[in-house]
Amino acid sequence: MRIGDAKQSYEADEAIWTSQTQKLWLGFFLLILLVFPFVVDSYLLYLGCLVGIAVISTTGLNILTGFTGLISLGQAGFMGVGAYTVAWLSINTALPFPVTLVLAGLMAAAVGILVGLPSLRVKGLYLAIATLAASVFLHFIFAEWESVTGGMGGLSLEPAHLFGFTFQSDFSMYFIIVPLAVLMVLAARNVFRTRIGRAFIAIRDRDISAEILGINLLRYKLMSFALSSFYAGVAGGLFAYFYRVVTPESFPLSMSIFYLAAVIVGGMGNLLGGILGAAFMTLVPEALKLLTAALTPFYPNAPVFMSPMLEIIFGALIVGFLIFEPHGLAEIWHRIRRFFRLWPFKN
Amino acid sequence: MDWLFFGEISLAGLAMGGLYALIALGFVIIYKATRVINFAIGEIMMFAAYLFLAFAGGMELSPWIALPMAVIGGSILGGVIEKTMIRPMLGESPISVVMVTIGIASILVGLVEFIWTADPQLLPNFLPREPVFIGELYLAPKIAYGFLIGSALLIIYLLYFRFSRGGVALRATASDQAAAYSMGINVRRVFNMAWVFGSLAASLAGVLVAATGGLSPQFGIIGLSVLVVVIVGGLDSILGALVAGVFIGWLETVAGAYLGGEYRMPATFLVLAIILVIRPYGLFGTHEIERV
Numbered sequence: 001m002r003i004g005d006a007k008q009s010y011e012a013d014e015a016i017w018t019s020q021t022q023k024l025w026l027g028f029f030l031l032i033l034l035v036f037p038f039v040v041d042s043y044l045l046y047l048g049c050l051v052g053i054a055v056i057s058t059t060g061l062n063i064l065t066g067f068t069g070l071i072s073l074g075q076a077g078f079m080g081v082g083a084y085t086v087a088w089l090s091i092n093t094a095l096p097f098p099v100t101l102v103l104a105g106l107m108a109a110a111v112g113i114l115v116g117l118p119s120l121r122v123k124g125l126y127l128a129i130a131t132l133a134a135s136v137f138l139h140f141i142f143a144e145w146e147s148v149t150g151g152m153g154g155l156s157l158e159p160a161h162l163f164g165f166t167f168q169s170d171f172s173m174y175f176i177i178v179p180l181a182v183l184m185v186l187a188a189r190n191v192f193r194t195r196i197g198r199a200f201i202a203i204r205d206r207d208i209s210a211e212i213l214g215i216n217l218l219r220y221k222l223m224s225f226a227l228s229s230f231y232a233g234v235a236g237g238l239f240a241y242f243y244r245v246v247t248p249e250s251f252p253l254s255m256s257i258f259y260l261a262a263v264i265v266g267g268m269g270n271l272l273g274g275i276l277g278a279a280f281m282t283l284v285p286e287a288l289k290l291l292t293a294a295l296t297p298f299y300p301n302a303p304v305f306m307s308p309m310l311e312i313i314f315g316a317l318i319v320g321f322l323i324f325e326p327h328g329l330a331e332i333w334h335r336i337r338r339f340f341r342l343w344p345f346k347n
Numbered sequence: 348m349d350w351l352f353f354g355e356i357s358l359a360g361l362a363m364g365g366l367y368a369l370i371a372l373g374f375v376i377i378y379k380a381t382r383v384i385n386f387a388i389g390e391i392m393m394f395a396a397y398l399f400l401a402f403a404g405g406m407e408l409s410p411w412i413a414l415p416m417a418v419i420g421g422s423i424l425g426g427v428i429e430k431t432m433i434r435p436m437l438g439e440s441p442i443s444v445v446m447v448t449i450g451i452a453s454i455l456v457g458l459v460e461f462i463w464t465a466d467p468q469l470l471p472n473f474l475p476r477e478p479v480f481i482g483e484l485y486l487a488p489k490i491a492y493g494f495l496i497g498s499a500l501l502i503i504y505l506l507y508f509r510f511s512r513g514g515v516a517l518r519a520t521a522s523d524q525a526a527a528y529s530m531g532i533n534v535r536r537v538f539n540m541a542w543v544f545g546s547l548a549a550s551l552a553g554v555l556v557a558a559t560g561g562l563s564p565q566f567g568i569i570g571l572s573v574l575v576v577v578i579v580g581g582l583d584s585i586l587g588a589l590v591a592g593v594f595i596g597w598l599e600t601v602a603g604a605y606l607g608g609e610y611r612m613p614a615t616f617l618v619l620a621i622i623l624v625i626r627p628y629g630l631f632g633t634h635e636i637e638r639v
Contacts, residue, residue: 311457
């Protein structure tokens with residue numbers, strides 16, 4: 001608890017920006033995000049874009065799994081819906097990217113609602129398996145509906161464009177992805193200050209109590225599914241614009257597990273956790289690549305062991321965080337902050 | 348329609364279904380005793396199959412010594428997983444426990460690739476080679492003998508759970524943990540034994556399936572088919588595991604033969620989706636009523 005932090009009104013309690021210091025740090029962080037693409041090399045820029053996409057998708061999954069308590073193994077499938085929507089629109093129409101991305105989100109949200117329909121009848125693990133079934137069907141549709149999705153070969157698309165400007169390079173994509181990520185996280189933060197967001201949390205904590213309090217379970221669960229898949233759809237759309245090729249294999253089941261892992265490692269039900277988790281899980285494989293490159297002169301076999309090591313580290317991170325740090329990176333972050341805040345008095 | 352072809356495909360499917368039933372049985376044992384959904388069952392199968400490869404192929408032991416050794420190795424693995432990674436999660440939300448098993452699956456895949464590389468492997472052939480005919484219908488010998496060995500273990504399990512002391516302890520724990528505790532049953536030990544026995548069934552099935560279809564680190568995908576089996580049959584029903592195992596195995600093979608390989612998964616998941624909508628607790632599962 002911070003000194004001098006007494007809240008005197010509900011408004012103050014619900015505020016997103018609580019203190020001057022916080023605003024200062026956030027401003028500083030945004031400045032770094034703005035300067036970042038100008039000072040780093042193309043590899044770091046590429047990573048920055050990947051993290052931005054992952055943050056959007058993880059935030060979406062966090063809304064569903066972390067805040068509403070509905071576990072989903074379909075996130076990659078929803079991202080695929082968004083990516084294919086963008087790819088199809090960019091090939092067959094001349095719509096600019098803000099329109100296609102919104103349409104991708106809406107399309108994914110529609111599919112999400114469809115998938116979420118069983119959520120009133122089944123919950124917990126049964127729901128997870130229902131979403132797993134959905135992702136199997138989606139993968140099947142991506143691979144087989146050749147007239148629209150191009151079959152196994154997938155689709156290649158034009159770069160994103162707006163008012164005659166095309167976003168060809170990673171550098172220009174960064175200025176779509178990162179502001180969008182900031183905006184969507186901010187939007188998610190705002191959702192949880194409203195009735196809708198609080199209803200999600202109530203459903204997570206105890207769905208029966210929530211229903212007795214007058215929350216329409218089906219409606220809010222579907223809303224959560226829709227919102228979460230909207231985020232996934234936008235992330236998938238950005239993914240399509242970023243790589244400019246979409247195939248059924250771009251969105252495997254392991255990707256859904258990746259995002260679940262990011263939510264868990266970051267901290268379930270914590271937006272900051274989603275951001276940290278997405279960045280961490282995206283950067284771990286890259287760090288391992290660097291390590292392998294550094295080790296290769298001494299152990300020529302190192303690259304052979306990289307992919308298995310990655311699998312092991314990925315699994316060990318999930319298991320380790322769940323057993324030892326169930327609140328994830330967000331909790332570690334808070335602990336560090338607490339340390340500095342209380343520093344000379346308690347450590 | 349060619350009835351002979353249909354008969355042969357069905358027969359192969361039913362035999363495959365027998366192995367699914369065995370894996371599903373392993374899954375159900377673990378679920379009944381510990382209420383853990385084990386997403387790592389496919390990877391435990393895979394690990395045992397690789398152990399068999401190491402014993403029979405690498406160390407050149409007789410397959411009939413290597414088989415029990417691999418199966419025992421797989422069950423020890425199950426016991427170790429329970430002790431080190433599942434036990435600390437006791438009382439956590441089911442979502443967390445499921446994610447732990449997913450993490451374990453990833454670790455096992457990595458380990459296998461680390462030790463045996465990611466290349467596909469062939470298991471040394473240890474089953475008789477003469478083709479098997481049932482009436483006029485031909486059945487591949489590997490599948491037929493795999494089915495026989497699998498069914499033998501299945502019957503031993505069913506008898507064991509029905510009559511032995513350990514089996515009764517397991518069923519008692521499954522139906523009421525607190526009561527089992529107060530009657531002096533060592534519930535922790537039952538949890539551990541459930542994982543050991545469940546992994547044992549999965550390991551044997553793993554070696555048999557790998558013997559017919561080859562082995563690679565992607566082998567664990569079969570865990571998804573098993574998941575369909577147990578949901579359709581009912582998570583806590585042994586009878587359900589048997590019936591649904593045979594049915595799903597048959598459906599998968601028939602769909603693969605008539606519609607093409609890419610239809611195998613969607614066909615079984617369609618059944619899964621239908622079951623989830625009309626009978627979420629499965630064909631034979633217990634309908635749990637939630638009380639506040």
